[in-house]
Amino acid sequence: MTTTTTTPPTTTTPAAIRPGAAPRPPFKVGHLALHVALILGSVAMLLPFGWMLATSLKSPPQIFTYPPSLVPNPVVWRNYLDTVQAMPFGRFYLNSLFVAVSVTSLQILTSSLAAFAFARLRFRGREALFLVYLATLMIPFHVTMIPNFILVRYLRWFDTFYALIVPTAFSVFAVFLLRQYFRGIPVELDEAARMDGASSFRIWARVIMPLSGPVLAALTIFVFLGSWNDFLWPLVVSNSHATRTIPVGLATFRGQYNTDWHLLMAGSVIALLPVLLVYVFAQKRFVEGITLSGMGGR
């Protein structure tokens, strides 16, 4: 490696030259072409959002004119009022929020307790049971969907929140993800707590859970978003506005106002807005949550 003299040394040097200064990427001409391509791509990514927003603010005659415009003129705010009067989107929000919060907290509670047992407690059949759990990870939800639907009907849970929440309050995947993380926490910590007389429950609550902040945050976002956006199962088990979540409510709305694009797009904006707002302000957490959980073995 004597030729290294011809190449610039490692990238750490500039930072060392001006200590304290954040290393800013240098501007290069080649980057300009990349920026142009990436901006074009960004426009393509944002165009559907823009088209949705523009249509939601147009009057029907504006919608059915050619050529279409991305700028509504005049701006018809009334569409939003008409939309929430035609469909109880407020109710759908509440339903979605209630379901997503319940599913997320229950799933994290049941899964972290089980993961703690798999990671830390000794019991007969531990490895075998964990293998059974793992084996079902590969089975698609669609295989169990029909029996679950029949079970829900049998329990008279059809079109209730029980049907939306209880069957999804458990997750093999979450158990798997949390167990992996818990195993990375030094055992000495719980042994020390145990010598101080702490029970297993106390170790779970006071040692393991507080040390699992990152994975719990990631899982919370992943499960919450998954539940908020879930479509097939809520579509199958809810049958009235009292239980419809946002995606199902929006699909129902489409069924009734098939060609009223100004209203449908206003409904879509209403459906997307809260998630997108939270996403814009917590982008990093969202990306981390989805990638960390997404990489977890699904």
Next chain:
Amino acid sequence: MTASTSSQSSLPRWRRYQPDQQWEAYLFLLPSFAGFLIFVAVPVVASLALSLFEWSLLSPPEFVGFKNYTQLLSSDMVFRKVLVNTFYFIVTIVPLQLAFGLLLAVALNQGLRGLEVYRLIYFMPVVTTIVAAALVFQWFFNRDFGILAAAIWEFGAETGIPIRPPDWLNDPDWAKPAVVILTLWKNTGFTMVIYLAALQGVPTELYDAAKVDGASAWQRFRSVTFPMVSPTTFFLMVIQMIGAFQLFSEAFVMTQGGPANATLTIVYYIYQMAFEFQRMGRGAAVAWVLFIFIFIFTLVQTRLQRRWVHYEAGGES
């Protein structure tokens, strides 16, 4: 503490378990295991049994043996179409998604300014509700008043090239590409972010060494980047393939499976069978066929990966 555990390990295996921990462990497991049993394990078995019956939920179930399966695979022309559609979606969505994701990740990994802004934008569709996304795209693809068709008309008028926008969602040949475009828009950000994480793990020394050897940018991509991210490529390939097998909402909202069943997918077919035609057994049989397909495809890919996936520990030839 450590002394006691090490002396315990010389005991027979069954005596090593502390009885108090045994019961404690079962208590910890109980909530999860009860749910697992009731909503996963028993339904899996029930679904297999159900697939051998004809049952509308209104009349008593009737045992039909393997008829649901044999009919699906031999005489059901719609199911044949569903399989062809699924195959089409897999061979288009998976490679395109991986290519776009990798391309974007490599571009963003050049130390560009504004990385966060680009990531914010490209990842935005990933968090959007698929129903809303599919609705916009349905309107976006509208032949008379949609913005895409207008752009194509205008492009034709400006350049004098006689092109006409297709009637995307009413033309069986164009409805499938429309679903592919929606899926790419929705999921490429996810692929990009996973690739970006993988690229950031590639040691810069490898690129420096390749540069010293006079490798061009393309050669560096081919012999450093591509092999180094191949485990990620494999992972993404498997999960995107499973995702393509399970397409539902896109087709359900945007095209309703049509025109002429051109966008009917396996999961859509399960939904139709069970919840539109009230044929629970047939629906369960389709679900099992889906599972078997996913299982086989994943297995084949896992076998094939040895030929092209490069793992750092000992994978080098």
